[in-house]
Amino acid sequence: MAVLSKLTVNGDRLNASINRLAKIGRMPNGEICRLAFTPEILQARYLVQQWMVEAGMTVRTDAAGNLIGRYEGQIEEAPALATGSHIDTVPSGGKYDGVLGVLAGIEVVRSLRESKMRLKHPLEVIVFTDEENTMIGCQAMAGTAKQLPHEYKPKAAGSIEDCLEIIGGNWDELETARRTRADMAAFVELHVEQGAVLESAGKEIGVVQGVVGMLRKAISIQGQANHAGTTPMDMRQDALVAAAQIVLAVQEIALSMPSQPVATVGYLTVAPNAVNIVPGQVELTVDMRDLSQACLSEMLEQLQREIKTIATATDTQIELKPLLCVEPTLSALPVQSSIAQVAQELGLGHVAMPSRAGHDSLEIGRITDMGMIFVPSQNGLSHSGEEYTSPEQCTQGANVLLHTLLQLDEIY
């Protein structure tokens, strides 16, 4: 591998942009609320678009409302190299989630332009639509969008058709937003980790192996509500005892798999939920995530077996209903190794890790070579006003993004 050029991004400028964008949608308590399709997101999109234009990009909006800045390359007909992320937030979000990837992409273009450099490939910086909720932007681009408008429930008022129109998209032409490997050679996303793995390991850079798949199930347990005094232990059909066994089974199944998946019962409600009544009904959810679809399937099979045993042992009826099934996407090996090599050359500690949160890359990785760069999240916090990644760490991430794109420009 060639020694890296001395080129670096302007960290001060990057962090100033992050702080400027954070003013839009900031609430009195310091949290940021910039939901897709709202006046706040329109204001933020306008600002980012301005920055793209100032950095020498041409800007367009596709039918899914994705904002795409393009910095032309030396070879006009070459497929694009792309980067980007999102600028919408959860209702009580922070400054970095998504934003860092978009603004680091723009900063990379600014730096290239200042050095009067162009890649061979066109370089695109993409702001994906509504990553925090519907993910319609990356889905439309990957050709995985849902067929019917009512399958999307935007958090802003109105139908998805109305919402797309607000930001310059068009539901009826959604298909035109679709991209392929032929026009996008590779995609790299810089993002905050949203977990504490990097901080715990004392590493600056996470080389993401892929975005995990998700399997979510709703579980209904039907027992028999009864008097907590007059119902002997051996005559009970206690739905909460069954639920407790499921909660522990879910944990044990995850711990028993070699790939270190995660599995969570995050939601659980009891009925009638009174101190002196044996619980008659429990509803709960299971969320399982792993890089390997085979592992997810194996976990589900084990859970189904356990549930049968538990239903018999507790004299309850247990039903399992699908909530969500998202297949994992693996990062492309050339992108992973470029990121790792760049981090190495820049003297940054790095570690390979899965992304266990969903990202736009999850969908884009289905159509082209994908990779992700993680930087640390203080205390692992995210989706919170306390979300924090230091200016230095943001700059480190942007420099890894810059040099990774330079490497990929040689490879692809």
Next chain:
Amino acid sequence: MAVLSKLTVNGDRLNASINRLAKIGRMPNGEICRLAFTPEILQARYLVQQWMVEAGMTVRTDAAGNLIGRYEGQIEEAPALATGSHIDTVPSGGKYDGVLGVLAGIEVVRSLRESKMRLKHPLEVIVFTDEENTMIGCQAMAGTAKQLPHEYKPKAAGSIEDCLEIIGGNWDELETARRTRADMAAFVELHVEQGAVLESAGKEIGVVQGVVGMLRKAISIQGQANHAGTTPMDMRQDALVAAAQIVLAVQEIALSMPSQPVATVGYLTVAPNAVNIVPGQVELTVDMRDLSQACLSEMLEQLQREIKTIATATDTQIELKPLLCVEPTLSALPVQSSIAQVAQELGLGHVAMPSRAGHDSLEIGRITDMGMIFVPSQNGLSHSGEEYTSPEQCTQGANVLLHTLLQLDEIY
């Protein structure tokens, strides 16, 4: 033991009384709502009082609002034998809970009077005030009433002082309602089982060994809410995993005790309670019941030990707060054996069993010899419009009550 006299109650008359009283407070869906201190209970008390007078009793109301009908005995200065129960219901109650004990008591007096019989002892039929909520009636009579009015929260509007006044009681003179063994030699209560033990065993009569004590605790588990994707299994402080271990520990502790206590986690709430967030906080309650205070204490100690282990294993903080502590009351052996002998002589199958629901007898047993007679509850249902005990079973219970009182009249 002497052969029983041929005397029997008039079952048709008893069941007609039950059906007549059930019209008061009956809602369109067939459930009965006759809360203490409401117009419905006043109407019911008036009817019962009339029946008492018609049966030859003198009637008085004590300071706790207990309605006491007295059928004088042959020996004027003898302490009373007493029976009774309550006629207030839960908000969605049935026809039998409490009512059977009161109306069977009155039917016993009617039958004695028709046969021109008097016991040696005066015979009292007591309607206790607000058994389903405050239990102020039996507590005042046992001298266990709370000191301050605001410690009682009547379901009817107003303070306990106002409530007592409505039914002819007087908070300021509550102490005068107190009774002792010197004026009440024994107390027997006939009640529906409110469980399915008799039905399962195919027995007509339960000989109650005592009313169980209750130990209720609130448990707070503080973990750390976190992203269900990005938080590895070994970095979690999952409050729901801790709660699940507690739910199962509670069950195992109850099953391990030789006296067959019951223990229930009936209430459990999770926060933030979202499919994709590791639970940060769980609140739950534990309700433990047994005839032996030593067993309750041992169960609590075991639970406290388990909770320490669970807190360490799950990296959570677990706090245990007292909710309720009621000491058990054992039935007096002479009363128990009288009931069993009477059932035997009447050719009724009987079984000894604890009462795991609270009753007026719980308090009255603290001041005098107490016993309870149970009759079956169909499907174990109670506190429900579907509560059902057949007319034949009600009559059987009343006949056991009649002959038990005749026996006790010889013993005391």
